[in-house]
Amino acid sequence: MVRTPCCEKMGLKKGPWTPAEDQILISFIQQHGHENWRALPKQAGLLRCGKSCRLRWTNYLRPDIKRGNFSKEEEETIIKLHQILGNRWSAIATRLPGRTDNEIKNFWHTHLKKKLKLNLENPNSIGKSVRTLVWDIDNARESEPVNFSSQLRFRSLGYEMISAQKFFDNFPTSDPVMVTTSRPVKEEDVNNTTNVPEMNVKYQPKNSSMSNKCLGVVDPRLECSYSPEAAMERVDGNNSNINDEMVFWYNLFIKAGEFSQNS
DNA sequence: AAAACCACCAACCGCCATTTA
DNA sequence: ATAAATGGCGGTTGGTGGTTT
Numbered sequence: 001m002v003r004t005p006c007c008e009k010m011g012l013k014k015g016p017w018t019p020a021e022d023q024i025l026i027s028f029i030q031q032h033g034h035e036n037w038r039a040l041p042k043q044a045g046l047l048r049c050g051k052s053c054r055l056r057w058t059n060y061l062r063p064d065i066k067r068g069n070f071s072k073e074e075e076e077t078i079i080k081l082h083q084i085l086g087n088r089w090s091a092i093a094t095r096l097p098g099r100t101d102n103e104i105k106n107f108w109h110t111h112l113k114k115k116l117k118l119n120l121e122n123p124n125s126i127g128k129s130v131r132t133l134v135w136d137i138d139n140a141r142e143s144e145p146v147n148f149s150s151q152l153r154f155r156s157l158g159y160e161m162i163s164a165q166k167f168f169d170n171f172p173t174s175d176p177v178m179v180t181t182s183r184p185v186k187e188e189d190v191n192n193t194t195n196v197p198e199m200n201v202k203y204q205p206k207n208s209s210m211s212n213k214c215l216g217v218v219d220p221r222l223e224c225s226y227s228p229e230a231a232m233e234r235v236d237g238n239n240s241n242i243n244d245e246m247v248f249w250y251n252l253f254i255k256a257g258e259f260s261q262n263s
Numbered sequence: 264a265a266a267a268c269c270a271c272c273a274a275c276c277g278c279c280a281t282t283t284a
Numbered sequence: 285a286t287a288a289a290t291g292g293c294g295g296t297t298g299g300t301g302g303t304t305t
């Protein structure tokens with residue numbers, strides 16, 4: 001099915017909004033609300049498509065929008081949430097009152113991305129070493145996912161979560177690394193290193209209750225198991241406040257009801 | 264002084280999921 | 285049941301203003 005883009009009709013204006021157009025839109029919505037964006041521009045007398053009107057309103061004209069620079073607190077919140085949620089800008093925006101997803105996305109691309117990149121290039125600048133957790137995303141989707149709370153714990157500990165393929169394509173294998181996968185463990189998987197041929201690691205089902213869900217791949221130097229608790233030792237031994245931070249974010253998300261606890 | 268470059272951000276585009284007819 | 289309409293999302297673009305060469 002092919003849909004006609006809503007702005008393809010001739011005669012509809014594009015580009016920056018004028019103050020006069022803004023005023024028309026504000027007045028109309030104040031009087032009539034915005035139940036039907038498609039019909040709104042015609043009713044309001046605007047030569048715009050409904051989509052353009054919706055965007056202008058939600059990202060700029062809405063009365064509850066906070067303007068101005070992001071505070072240090074907002075910045076830290078964005079960084080933490082992005083670590084957990086990734087590029088889910090609208091989900092991040094729901095936790096920053098008055099900020100829009102577009103604004104946060106722009107702020108991320110123009111300020112935070114660069115800042116974090118610098119930090120990663122110079123790990124000492126953030127006072128901790130960064131390990132990489134490779135999450136086997138592709139396989140995880142096909143079978144029972146590793147429960148969310150475990151993912152959250154790893155992320156709150158500062159792990160980057162990427163696909164196994166991406167990791168092996170791009171990263172040196174000498175770094176401390178732990179790999180998890182949620183695909184069911186088969187007998188022949190034990191000691192099978194075919195998926196990670198250059199690494200001196202092995203698949204290892206931790207125990208019988210876990211073996212139908214996940215595999216732990218053990219970094220030979222760290223001897224860490226799959227269990228998040230057991231993996232909490234940082235490379236630099238700095239564990240201060242890790243638990244508090246973890247619990248805070250975990251509670252926040254569970255209370256917000258965005259994620260269910262599926263263990 | 265002016266051209267080139269860069270950073271910012273409002274707005275657009277295409278896709279997807281849901282709702283409606 | 286199904287096609288079309290709609291709202292919402294994330295990625296990307298392009299205009300603008302500031303800075304550097």
